[in-house]
Amino acid sequence: MSPAGLxxxxxxxxxAQRRLQNIAVLTPAIANPVLDHAAGRPVTVKVExxxxxxxxxFRGAYNALAALTPASRRHGVIGAxxxxxxxxxxxxxxxxxxxxxxxxxxxxxxxxxxxxxxLGATVVTHHRERDDRDALVADLADRHxxxxxxxxxxxxxxxxxxxxxxxxxxxxxxxxxxLVPVGGGGLAAGTAVAAKxxxxxxxxxxVEPEAAGxxxxxxxxxxxxxxxxxxxxxxxxxxxxxxxxxPWEVNRVMLDDVITVTDAQIIRxxxxxxxxxxxxxxxxxxxxxxxxxxxxxPPGPVGVVISGGSVGIGSFHxxxxxxxxxxxxxxx
Numbered sequence: 001m002s003p004a005g006l007x008x009x010x011x012x013x014x015x016a017q018r019r020l021q022n023i024a025v026l027t028p029a030i031a032n033p034v035l036d037h038a039a040g041r042p043v044t045v046k047v048e049x050x051x052x053x054x055x056x057x058f059r060g061a062y063n064a065l066a067a068l069t070p071a072s073r074r075h076g077v078i079g080a081x082x083x084x085x086x087x088x089x090x091x092x093x094x095x096x097x098x099x100x101x102x103x104x105x106x107x108x109x110x111x112x113x114x115x116x117x118x119l120g121a122t123v124v125t126h127h128r129e130r131d132d133r134d135a136l137v138a139d140l141a142d143r144h145x146x147x148x149x150x151x152x153x154x155x156x157x158x159x160x161x162x163x164x165x166x167x168x169x170x171x172x173x174x175x176x177x178x179l180v181p182v183g184g185g186g187l188a189a190g191t192a193v194a195a196k197x198x199x200x201x202x203x204x205x206x207v208e209p210e211a212a213g214x215x216x217x218x219x220x221x222x223x224x225x226x227x228x229x230x231x232x233x234x235x236x237x238x239x240x241x242x243x244x245x246x247p248w249e250v251n252r253v254m255l256d257d258v259i260t261v262t263d264a265q266i267i268r269x270x271x272x273x274x275x276x277x278x279x280x281x282x283x284x285x286x287x288x289x290x291x292x293x294x295x296x297x298p299p300g301p302v303g304v305v306i307s308g309g310s311v312g313i314g315s316f317h318x319x320x321x322x323x324x325x326x327x328x329x330x331x332x
Contacts, residue, residue, distance in 0.1 A: 003253060007246050008155055008189055010197035013162035016063040020163055023095075024059050025051050027164075029171035029303070032276040039292040042301040044172040046164060047279050049309025053115065055285065056164050056187055056307050057081075057088035057151065063160030064149045065092045073098040078146040080104070080133050082183075082237045083112025084284075084308050085151035090119035101146060103137050109236060111312040128230045128239075152184025153244035162190025168303050169198050176300030179288040181307045182206035182215045182258060183238040185247030191305070192254035206251065206258040207291040209233040209266065215243045215251065216258040224248055234263045234319065237284030237308065261290040267319050273306060274320075282311035283319070 027050045035043045048056040065073060076099035079089050086102035093100035102116050106125040117123055124140070126133050141148050150157065164187065169175060178195050182188045185206075192204040208216055212231035218224050226242040233239060243251070261269075266283050269290035273279045281289070285308035292304055 006193070006250050006253065008158050008162070008193050008250050010193055012155060012159035013166060013190060013194045016059070016156065016159040017163045017166055019063050019066045020059055020160065023062060024163070026167060027051055029168055030277055034276045035272065035292070038272075039295070039302065041295070041299055043292055044168070044175065044301065044303050045273070045277060045279070045289065046168045046171075046303060046305045047277070048164060048305060048307050049279055049281055049285055053084070053087040053091050053119075054308055054310040055084040055088065056161055056305070057084045058091060059163050060154070060157035060160035060186060061085060061088035061149065062092040062095070064154055064156035065096045065098055067156045068098070068147060072147050075145045075147065076101065077149045078103065078137055078141050079149040079151060080137050081151050082239065083108045083116070084237055084310055086116040086121060086123070087112060087119060087310070089149060090116045090121035094120050101140060103133060103140070109310065109312065109315065112310055115310070150244065152186030153246040154186075155246070158186045158190045158247060158250070160190070161187040162194040164305060165191040165194035166198075168305070169195060172301065172303055174301060175202060175303045177203035177205060177295065177297055178303040178305070179205050179207055179291055180305045181238065181284060181287045182208050183240050183284065184244035185215060185251050186244065187305070187307060188255060189247040189250035193250060196254060203256040203297060204254065205291070205295075206255050207287045208258060208260050209235045209238055209287060210260040210262050212238050212240060213258070213260045214240050216260055218243055218248065219252065219255070219258055235266060235284040235287060237282070238287065259291050259294065261287055265290040267323055270316070271320060271323055279306060280309045280311065280316060281306045282308050285309055
């Protein structure tokens with residue numbers, strides 16, 4: 001059960017599940033004995049790379065737009081994103097008749113930018129180091145009357161993300177832990193609230209890139225902690241300098257731990273997903289799988305969320321080609 005006073009409750013996640021019924025893809029939860037052996041325990045992988053627009057983000061975006069009044073939807077919505085939320089918001093807007101504007105880093109993967117545009121979104125780019133992204137979003141929202149739908153810091157976005165855990169625990173009952181990627185923290189927050197409502201004993205563990213461990217640092221400090229600069233990691237969707245404030249209020253209470261993985265481990269996890277599960281995972285989507293081998297928990301089955309698969313063929317090939325070199329570097 002989630003403690004009283006948190007900005008997200010299990011009832012919010014179940015309401016999101018109702019809104020998403022027959023809209024979101026019921027993504028598969030799959031296993032492979034090679035992954036079980038590597039992790040030393042049964043591993044069930046929830047494949048959100050097969051969700052609409054290629055990531056779990058569709059769940060939160062659609063739920064948030066569906067919760068708006070028809071008038072608010074007609075006026076339009078805006079959100080900032082590294083790319084996946086942009087595509088998700090664009091599709092949700094298309095389905096629900098809401099004009100969508102997204103504010104995206106100028107160096108976001110081309111596939112994500114083109115995907116958002118192809119779904120009808122107006123794309124505004126910003127520079128990660130020079131521009132105040134949130135100020136830009138607020139200014140555009142104020143000038144045009146848009147409703148802001150952030151990628152993580154919104155109750156309905158977190159609730160939609162939490163439906164991943166509801167499905168996973170129905171597909172694989174009896175899990176002792178769930179590993180989930182952490183960027184802004186919305187997926188982790190939704191997962192923790194949903195999973196612990198079903199089984200208060202389950203461990204929910206966030207995973208971040210080693211270079212982007214803002215949530216891990218915040219948990220250690222007991223307060224929101226910002227990184228000094230934009231992290232340098234292949235996991236472009238997790239390059240946050242500070243956790244989003246609303247998910248942080250949930251995660252500081254509900255997460256059991258946050259662990260970090262290197263870029264080399266992320267690439268090996270992408271290769272393992274491709275080889276053993278026949279799943280293409282983007283770097284940000286593979287971080288939880290990368291951590292499955294380093295769990296320090298009592299034996300028991302674990303669930304792992306592959307959160308997205310928005311990676312181009314060229315980028316995927318480049319990372320896989322670099323794999324032997326990065327493996328050697330990791331063990332040097």
